[in-house]
Amino acid sequence: MIIDAHCDVLYQLWKNPEWSFEHSPELRINLERWLENDVKVQCFAIFVPDDVPADLQFHAALQMVDIFYDQVLKSHPNVKMVRSRQDIELLKENEKGAMLTLEGCHPIGHDIIKLKTLIHLGVKAVGLTWNNSNGVCDGIGEERGAGLSQFGREVIELFNTYEILTDVSHLSYQGFWDVMETAKYPIASHSNSYKLCSHKRNLDDKQLKALISKQAFVGVTFVPEFLTGHKNADTKDVMNHIEKIYRLGGENSVGLGSDFDGTAGFVKGLENYSKYNAFVQELKTRFSTEFVQKLTHQNFLNNLPT
Template sequence: MIFDAHCDVLMKLYLEPDTLSFQSKNDMHITYPQLCEGGSKIQLFAIYIPSRLKPGQRFQAALNMVNLFYNRIIEPHPDVKFVASKEDIDNLSQNEIGAILTLEGAEAIEEDIGKLETLYRLGVRSVGLTWNWANAAADGALEPRGGGLTSFGYDMVRFLNEKDMWTDVSHLCEKAFWDVIETAHHPIASHSNAYSICPNPRNLKNEQIESLIKQDSVIGITFVPPFLNKKGSAELTDIVRHLEHICSIGGENHVGFGSDFDGIDETVKGLSCYHQYDNLIATLQRYYTDKQIRKFLFGNFQKRVRF
């Protein structure tokens, strides 16, 4: 069973609604046939607002992606179940797949906590405060200023705490990361790697990884080649290097995977789509026990569901 903590299928369907199909095996990195054949149990689907959209357009785009989630992913497939709680996960039958909505970046809610509450009511259960740049909540990982949470950002985290939602630290700059660690009840990193293995500003330094472990959190290793290897190209063993590093500093029970499929142009050699998760599993079996692999693939994220 696989718990994948991040993909951008909804963005792809939003941008190309008439040309891409979730039911076609090869249209995207993640499709319904691939989830079924690849052993998916839980897949998180992010709402990400393209940067070209202006204020006043962004919340409507988020609502459109929510509609895509229900109309293209949930309703046509009786064995794909909307998940809004840990109880929903526990109640999945053997052949059912759980789908969870997430939000990537506060741009979508346009400085309005009421809009965040609306997205919560529609099913969003995990929120990343930024993408790579600054917004009303905080500065992202590539924002030169590197500022922490704003007053609105603290309001967002307090709302997430009240609802027992995940606060996703992936994409935050370091100052904002530490503000979240001090404030959030349930922080996670849905798709981030180890900075000491690959010094990309999107990756987490050892102190950050250790702080997430102390918070009983979980870190999703992502399959983005520039986050895996300084060369920009990557192989399956590069994923293992990041996994092993996090395990070496106490993270065996705090690490999983967040592919970022359909949010990336280049892919890891041998892992070009969800169907090839099997190749990753075969590589993991060279280094880890079955019990460890089950934790990495599913158990560590599943255990941290609080909503």
């Protein structure tokens, strides 16, 4: 069983309305490949690009929710929406779980009811920012590097009450520490080790150890630039980042957050969804079976409220 904490298929389908979730070969993740691999649960992020005018951002987010309901959930009778650990545990052997997430709070502006609406529609994990800044916090690309705003603190309170995972991937350094102080359910859905690859999107050892001390989930991501710092990466590079987090004590934290369909680059040997099973076989040649279980799904499950 594999649980993948991050992908951008909804964004690709929104941007390319002529594509279909079922078969489009341009998509790294499509139904055809999903039915053939061991991915049990896929997280689908709503990601609104920053060139959408501010007054249309929430509308774009709702369009992606619509794509999730109308294309992903309706793509096959065995695809079920999941929002909790119990939902996943109740999936039958041939069923797949789809979880809705939000990457960046910019579409909600300063409006908590917009955020609550997305939660009511099923969003279970929320990345506070993309790389830029928004009403909640600064992202890692904003030079100012501010942490949570007053509104951001209200948002975290809401997440704590509604048992929503607070995702620190993309967040500013200060924002990261503010979240670690205030959020009950912090995770990093798609970030790697800064020590191995000094990309600003990665987490340094201090940050990783802080997540590990809470047994918070850290999804290693298949983005070449975050693995090696350049356009080329292979599955060994992915395993090096996994091992790095493991060696920091992250046996019960590290997992997978592919970012399939989120970037143009790809890892050699992990080009798309059809390569996942072979990758897990490769993991078993380097790590114990027990750890591979934790890495592929158990650590994510343990982070999900019931």
